[in-house]
Amino acid sequence: MKYTCFLLLLCLSISGASAQSILSGKITNQQTNEPLVATVYFPKLEKGAVSDFDGTYSIINIPKGTYTVVYSLQGYATLSQKISFSESETTTLDVQMTESAVEIEEVIISTPFHKLQSDNVMKVERVAVNDLNSKGAVTLADGITNIPGVSSISTGIGIGKPVIRGLSSNRVLTYTQGIRLENQQFGDEHGLGINEAGIESVEVIKGPASLLYGSDALGGVLYINPEKFAHRNETHADVQSSYFSNTLGTATTIGVKTSGEKLKFLARGAYAAHSDYETGSEYKVTNTRFNEKDLKAGLQYQGSMLKSTLRYNYNRSNIGIPEELGEQSSSKELLDPYQEIDNHILSWENKLFFEKSSLDVKVGYTFNDRREFEEEVTPALQLKLNTFNYDAKYYLPDFGQFETIVGVQGMFQKNENFGEEVLIPDATVTDIGVMGTTHYHLENIDLQGGIRFDHRAIESEAVGEASEQEYIPAIDRDFTSFNAAIGAKVDFSETITGRLNLASGFRAPNLAELASNGVHEGTNRYEIGNTDLNNEQNYQLDLSVAFRNEHFEVSANGFYNAIQDYIFIAPTDLTIDDAPVFNYSQDNANLYGGEFGVHIHPHPLDWLHFESSFETVTGKLNDGGYLPLIPANTLRNTFRVELRDGKLLKKPFGFISLQNTFDQKNPSDFETTSEGYNLLSLGVGSTIEMGKTSAVLGLTVTNLTNESYVSHLSRLKEDGVENIGRNIQASVKLFL
Incomplete structure (x- = not known):
């Protein structure tokens, strides 16, 4: 354990001593040149920013390397671009976004290369939990049934097990916080065991992974x-x-x-x-x-x-x-x-x-x-x-x-x-x-x-x-x-x-x-x-x-x-x-x-x-x-x-x-x-x-x-x- 702590402290010290790269710029509407309040995000780094009302943005602490940066805003086409950063470098990138009725594209996290859906080789369904809640879902297990190809084996509304294209239980793996969830999922009356609060989105890989x-x-x-x-x-x-x-x-x-x-x-x-x-x-x-x-x-x-x-x-x-x-009762006390x-x-x-x-x-x-x-x-x-x-x-x-x-x-x-x-x-x-x-x-x-x-x-x-x-x-x-x-x-x-x-x-x-x-x-x-x-x-x-x-x-x-x-x-x-x-x-x-x-x-x-x-x-x-x-x-x-x-x-x-x-x-x-x-x-x-x-x-x-x-x-x-x-x-x- 002491070696793990030493390694972490060493990494922190190196991190703090290293020079920082910065990405900054301005985001505007391509048709009107008006500034836009859009999201700028690095999927691999899992860091980003929201531009100010004048359209300007700045992201610091970018490590050396080549990364994809994604610009997104409701009502506009999502943009992605690869940028290379050297040590102690400030890069300026002004972006013009085009109005579009197409839904915002999101970065897929469940596949290894963290690409936009349009760039992903594997088709992955992604839905925001807020969208599931707005459709009247009582629980997360209930909400995911709105995703095409996904169903739920239910025992009332308190217990739900995900079904993907007809397969369920130990044939469907659940990941949360980036690790596999193990909760005796073999049992018919064993539910998902995750509350939707604090969950941003759900991605579904349909097929062998x-x-x-x-x-x-x-x-x-x-x-x-x-x-x-x-x-x-x-x-x-x-x-x-x-x-x-x-x-x-x-x-x-x-x-x-x-x-x-x-x-x-x-x-x-x-x-x-x-x-x-x-x-x-x-x-x-x-x-x-x-x-x-x-x-x-x-x-x-x-x-x-x-x-x-x-x-x-x-x-x-x-x-x-x-x-x-x-007995017909409105009591919440369990029997x-x-x-x-x-x-x-x-x-x-x-x-x-x-x-x-x-x-x-x-x-x-x-x-x-x-x-x-x-x-x-x-x-x-x-x-x-x-x-x-x-x-x-x-x-x-x-x-x-x-x-x-x-x-x-x-x-x-x-x-x-x-x-x-x-x-x-x-x-x-x-x-x-x-x-x-x-x-x-x-x-x-x-x-x-x-x-x-x-x-x-x-x-x-x-x-x-x-x-x-x-x-x-x-x-x-x-x-x-x-x-x-x-x-x-x-x-x-x-x-x-x-x-x-x-x-x-x-x-x-x-x-x-x-x-x-x-x-x-x-x-x-x-x-x-x-x-x-x-x-x-x-x-x-x-x-x-x-x-x-x-x-x-x-x-x-x-x-x-x-x-x-x-x-x-x-x-x-x-x-x-x-x-x-x-x-x-x-x-x-x-x-x-x-x-x-x-x-x-x-x-x-x-x-x-x-x-x-x-x-x-x-x-x-x-x-x-x-x-x-x-x-x-x-x-x-x-x-x-x-x-x-x-x-x-x-x-x-x-x-x-x-x-x-x-x-x-x-x-x-x-x-x-x-x-x-x-x-x-x-x-x-x-x-x-x-x-x-x-x-x-x-x-x-x-x-x-x-x-x-x-x-x-x-x-x-x-x-x-x-x-x-x-x-x-x-x-x-x-x-x-």
């Missing part, structure tokens, strides 16, 4: 970006409160952040509480109530050669587990059974900048304490999961048009039982992976490829006696996998872009699949694991084509995903302790489908937008039958207006949206078909400026017609329990 993230990224990655620090020499505070009519729920968050020349700090607290939700048939679903406390904090040092960021997140969730319809979950997430990232290269080192620690209470004061089930992550990437000097990264990632994980019930045994998991990836840029073609090797070791202790029915033998297994990815983006013209990606991914079986032997109360079944399971290995082909001009955008994204040794659970004819017995087994499987979208923003009616998207996925086993938990086909149509600023109202907007979910006629062997439904939503919002204080007001109504429906991905579907009915959300956010 094992090259970048290793095991468990076979189906895709949900990459959660925390809020940014304040710009240099700025201090901001905000408070937001929302009310939800259906659950009589409230959600409040308070945040503050301040930045000096080199040190930055932020902190945010949040609290939410909801009672049982009410369905379209006007009955409350007993014990779907939940509450949540959340605390986030961050500290950052940024010099000319080093940027060091420390973040911490604590989350306490108390979630009711519905079993049967009972038995319920879960009490503590998540601690600590991350430390250090970026060292050299003259022509850089080193990025992240370490992370997560602690998940999951307790389930039934009728006793002590928990019937308690699992403690300790996970240590590390991730080091070296960005090699550019060689011509080649950008190259090599890296090593790893994880050490320990699971321990402290309750009366044992779902999975005490065990340790050790991961290590090495990878290399390169990006090659030509005028109209971008190519990207890479390879990776991973090794995972799983060791568990025996549970019980060999003569007992619920005996779980000890496990000592090793899993290895080679994976690769290659892709190309071609600009056929100024308006037409095509992408083709071929990637492989893998997933080692989890402890539940290997070692289960007992009744899983959350699913009301007796599960028996299989110690002989192999890696899941998949190969996915993605093809996308997009047309885009100032009036019209259309895109088509298709995929075919072949999975070898797909692990699934299937019913048997046996019962144990009055519970049906389910066994884990393997078979090859295939998934295919895609997303198709249209966005019309006619000029000169730049304030008017029409957006339409359609998503479909089909999953089949090679030996016959359909895969479970495959979302039904969905069509969304939205009219959105974004009006010009008035004297009082700034950035006023309104929308009306219709979601058509079709019948799911292809259930697995132990599912039933599901009927389609239509959900109508609308919302309005605006910003009111009052001197140095501004207020963002929003009002959203979801399921306006109070339709009665049951989602195919609801875990309450088996009992015929409906999803949430009409909900009115009112929110106020004050910037102080």
